[in-house]
Amino acid sequence: MKDHTIEQYKKIIDTCKKVFEKKTRDYGTAWRILRLSSITDQVYIKAMRIRSIQEKGTQKIAENIHGEFMAIINYCLMALIQIELIDNIQMELEYDALEPLYDKYSAETMNLLANKNHDYNEAWREMRVSSMTDIILMKLLRVKQIEDNNGTTLISEGVDANYQDMINYAVFCLIKLDESK
Secondary structure: OHHHHHHHHHHHHHHHHHHHHHHHHHHOOHHHHOOHHHHHHHHHHHHHHHHHHHHHOOOOOOOOHHHHHHHHHHHHHHHHHHHHOOOOOOOOOOHHHHHHHHHHHHHHHHHHHHHHHHHHOOHHHHOOHHHHHHHHHHHHHHHHHHHHOOOOOOOOOOHHHHHHHHHHHHHHHHHHHHHOO
């Protein structure tokens, strides 16, 4: 089952990466202007829209929640890249310079997924997509609190670990949605 999950993960990340590449070629790296807290809020907006659609059972904007989960993945990867580039003031970066960073953080996050899947025996497969959406929102609230505390934690993981967890939960949601078709 684990190898199957990794294949599913890679397929989803590949799809997300293609979107990231196209948007980078369309818009450049305008997102570099965002402070980390603004990226967090952007992820929050996406997760709240998903939850709203899940609760209401309807939506008025045609964009489906698949796209929103993919956006969560890409924004979280942007946040991880932004953390690494914190001292780099260059606003516009070529996609070719970003691609290795995208690959690095998506691979690190996939390794985290593989390790947690081993320990938790893929318990996420028995979870509801709505529960995983709530966990993403909880992680966002944690990140906001850490950001409000200027990145200081007493015992907890930092924002980077929370971004990785959000990526993995969004991937899990996409896997479950794809499998339910």
